[in-house]
Amino acid sequence: MLGSSDLPAMISAKVFLFRIGVLLLLIICSGCASSGVTSYKRAIIDVGDIDKAIATEKMIGSQIGRAVQPGTAWFEVRSGTMPVIITAPHATRPFREGEYRFPDGGGTAALALALHEVCKTTAVFTTYDSPSDPNFYDDNEFKYTLGRLIETTRPVLLIDIHASHPHRPYELDIGTMNGASLLHDNMLVAQLVKAVNDEGLSNVSHNWFAASRNQTITKYASARGVPAVQLEFNLLRLNPSFDSLAAHRFSQSLQALAEFLGGRGLCARVEEQPKSLKP
Numbered sequence: 704m705l706g707s708s709d710l711p712a713m714i715s716a717k718v719f720l721f722r723i724g725v726l727l728l729l730i731i732c733s734g735c736a737s738s739g740v741t742s743y744k745r746a747i748i749d750v751g752d753i754d755k756a757i758a759t760e761k762m763i764g765s766q767i768g769r770a771v772q773p774g775t776a777w778f779e780v781r782s783g784t785m786p787v788i789i790t791a792p793h794a795t796r797p798f799r800e801g802e803y804r805f806p807d808g809g810g811t812a813a814l815a816l817a818l819h820e821v822c823k824t825t826a827v828f829t830t831y832d833s834p835s836d837p838n839f840y841d842d843n844e845f846k847y848t849l850g851r852l853i854e855t856t857r858p859v860l861l862i863d864i865h866a867s868h869p870h871r872p873y874e875l876d877i878g879t880m881n882g883a884s885l886l887h888d889n890m891l892v893a894q895l896v897k898a899v900n901d902e903g904l905s906n907v908s909h910n911w912f913a914a915s916r917n918q919t920i921t922k923y924a925s926a927r928g929v930p931a932v933q934l935e936f937n938l939l940r941l942n943p944s945f946d947s948l949a950a951h952r953f954s955q956s957l958q959a960l961a962e963f964l965g966g967r968g969l970c971a972r973v974e975e976q977p978k979s980l981k982p
Contacts, residue, residue: 747965747972748958752821756813756953757944763809764944766831767795777831778845780852781816783823785969788852788861788929790837790920791815791828792845797836804836807866810941810953814864817957822970825852838863841918849920853927860891860969861924861931862960863914866938873908874940875899878933880915884925891930898963902955904940911935 771777777795794812796803812828819826827849835843852858867876877892879885885892896907914921914933924931936956943953965973 744962745976746958747821747961747970747976748954752817752957753943753950753954755820756810756817756957757950759813759816760809760942760944763794763812763828763830767806767809769831771831775831776844777833778827778829778837778848780848781819781826782856783819783825785823785825785964785971786856786858786860787822787824787964787969788849788856788858788924789815789818789824789826790849790861790863791826791865792833792837792863792920793829793865795829796832797829797839798832798834799836799839803832806832808938808941810938810943811864811866811936813943814936814941814953814957814960818862818960818964821957821961821972822964824964824969825856825858827852838865838919839917841923846918846920846923849923850927853924853929858924858929860967861920861929863920863924863931863933865912865933865935866941867912867935869938871911871937872906873911873935874904874906874937876908876911876935878910878912878914878921878935880921880925881910881913884914884921884931886925886928886930888930891932894966895932895963898966899956899959901962902959904955904959 791811791814793807794809796806812830815826815828818824827845833845837843837845877895879892899907912933912935919933921931921933939949940952940956943950961970961973964970968974
């Protein structure tokens with residue numbers, strides 16, 4: 704039986720053992736980040752990226768409704784080193800069935816161009832009103848150029864960017880021709896949904912705009928062996944010049960797509976990060 708004189712020694716021993724245990728735990732956990740057990744991602748997008756996007760949106764918006772000058776192209780191509788093509792065919796008004804239709808806005812082109820600059824993907828986007836809707840017809844220079852890009856760059860993915868009416872309930876609708884345009888890339892949608900969810904886009908719809916009607920870019924690319932998706936972002940996420948909240952939402956959309964591509968090894972800026980900070 705222990706006497707009262709033994710209690711201080713027992714308490715000291717327990718305190719000593721407790722401290723040793725804490726020290727060992729700290730030593731073990733100090734390597735968690737490097738071993739991949741615990742890691743925290745760092746934002747990819749910076750303020751300067753959004754400032755450029757705002758400038759692009761404003762510039763293209765100012766050209767909507769203006770006649771194309773002779774010798775001036777109505778769309779632009781920015782070539783990248785990653786085997787991904789991003790398109791924005793409705794940044795300006797598309798001509799369809801005898802009339803000009805409403806544009807998606809310069810924010811779609813701004814997102815395509817921002818992905819080119821951040822991830823080094825190839826971007827194709829309209830800069831003036833199009834004489835033939837690239838997402839409705841195949842017989843126009845936009846589609847001919849896209850076909851040549853597919854032949855020469857051999858992309859592993861095409862993302863076609865659009866904007867939906869702000870009254871629609873979703874933040875993003877993913878069109879895959881009801882799965883047909885994925886070409887058996889069964890993880891693509893799940894990875895994309897996770898990336899947008901992680902950046903605050905929680906309301907995701909599927910195939911409201913399936914890209915299966917008419918001669919869509921998604922249909923065009925998948926018919927040529929390229930997995931493709933049509934992304935319909937709510938317009939509230941693609942108008943960065945409107946105010947600071949709109950710029951923040953655009954930044955989240957850009958971050959989400961960069962993270963998605965980075966998770967597939969298809970975003971240059973993600974690849975440049977330390978391994979522990981990659982998605």
